[in-house]
Amino acid sequence: MANIVCLIRRCIIIVSGAVLLYACNDSREHRPSIIFGSELEKPDTVDVYDLPQILSAGTLIGVTMSGPDTYYEYRGQGFGLQFQMAEEFARMIGVSLQMEIASDSMSMMKRLEAGEVDFICLELEKDKPWPTRNNTPLLTEALRKWWNPRRAQKLAAQVQKPHTVKRHSRPVMQDRQHGVISPYDDLFIRHSTTAGWDWRLLAAQCYQESGFDPKAVSWAGAQGLMQLMPATAAHLGVSGSQVFDPESNIAGAARYINQLNATFRDITDPQDRIAFVLAAYNGGAHHVRDAMTLTRKNGGNDKDWKQVSTYILHLAEPRYYRDPDVKYGYMRGSETEGYVRLILQRWADYRGSARAATGGSKPAPARRSVKDGTFQSQVRGPEEF
Secondary structure, eight states: OHHHHHHHTEEEEEETTEEEEEEOSOSSOOOOEESSOSOOOSOOOOOOOOHHHHHHHTEEEEEEOOBTTTBEEETTEEESHHHHHHHHHHHHHTOEEEEEEOSSHHHHHHHHHTTSOSEEOSOSSTTSOOOOOTTOHHHHHHHHHHOOHHHHHHHHHHHTSOOOEEOOOOOSSSBTTTTBOOTTHHHHHHHHHHHTSOHHHHHHHHHHHHTTOTTOEETTOOBTTTTBOHHHHHHTTOOTTTTTSHHHHHHHHHHHHHHHHHHTTTOOSHHHHHHHHHHHHHHOHHHHHHHHHHHHHTTOOTTOHHHHHHHHHHTTSHHHHTSTTOSSOOOOHHHHHHHHHHHHHHHHHHHTTSOSSOOOSOOOOOOOOTTTSSOOOOOOOGGGO
C-alpha cells in the first residue's frame, strides 16, 4: 500500500526532452528539478492522461461488457463482481468510478486506445490486472500492485450470497373480515392521491417490497416499507433519519410513482401503464425502455405489457442484453417480471377484500406467530421467482 501511495504522489511531465518531477498532493511549495536536458523552451503538447490526471479530475473511467458478473444497474446502483472490484480500487486511490458499457471486446479496446476510458474492467487474461494504455505507466503500476486474485475470490463469495430482504413480515391481510390490509392503511389512502393509484395497489406493492416491515433492508441497500434506495430517497426529499418512518417512506414512494407515471405517459392504457411503472420501480426505467426497444425491433407492440414482459425476461440473456440497440445491458428480468405479476395478483385480492374509500376498521396490531414470536413471511424474494 505504501508503494502505491508513493506512486500516486509522483507526477512526471516531459518538456522538450527534459523530465520534470513534481510532488503532488503536498502543501509545500515545489519547483521543478531538471534531471536531464539543457534548457526549458516552449513545452511540447504531450497527450498523457495517467494517474495524476485521474486524481486531479477525481474520476476513474472504466469500460466493460454488461453482465451479471461484470456490471449491471439495479435500482439506480451498479453491481457485478468486476464493477465492485473497480469500486474498491477507485476508493483506495480516492476517486469516484464511472463505468461505461461496450458491446464487445473490440469496442472496448478502441475506446481505451482513443483515451475515452482509463481501463477495461474485464479480465482478458486470467489472474492478471485489467488492461490499460501503454502511455499510462503510473496507473498500470498502481493496478499491478493492488491486484490480487484472492481479493476477487473473496468478493465473489459475497456477491454470490442469496439476494434477500431482511424483514419481519406481517400477514398479507391483517383483518379480512373488516377489510383491514395493514397497520398502514390510512397512510396508503392519504398518499394514494399523489401516486394517482388505488390505495390498495400501494398496499399490494408495499407487501411485496417489505412485508409491511418498516425496518426492512434489502441486499442492495433499499430501506423501509417501500424499499427506497438511499440515492432515490435523497432525490425524493426523504432524509436518512426519515427513511424508516412509515409515513415519510410511503410519501416518498408515492412521489416516485408519480414521476414514473409521467415518464411512461406514452403508455395510454391505464392498466398497462401500472405494470410499466411497477417494472420501472423495481428494475429501472432505462431497462424497461430497453425491453420496449427489443419488443419493437422484433415486430411486437412496445406499449403492451404482456409482450414487453417477454423481453424483460430476455434481458437476462447475453444474446439480448448485448444487442447493439440495448443501451443499459443486463437486467434481473425474472425478478422484475415476477414482481409485477405478484403485485397485480395481490391487488386483485385486495380489491375483493378491502373497500376502495377506506381501510375498514382501525388497524389492529399485527399478529405474531405463536411458534417463535416472529412474523411469518409470505413475501417471495427474488431468488424464489
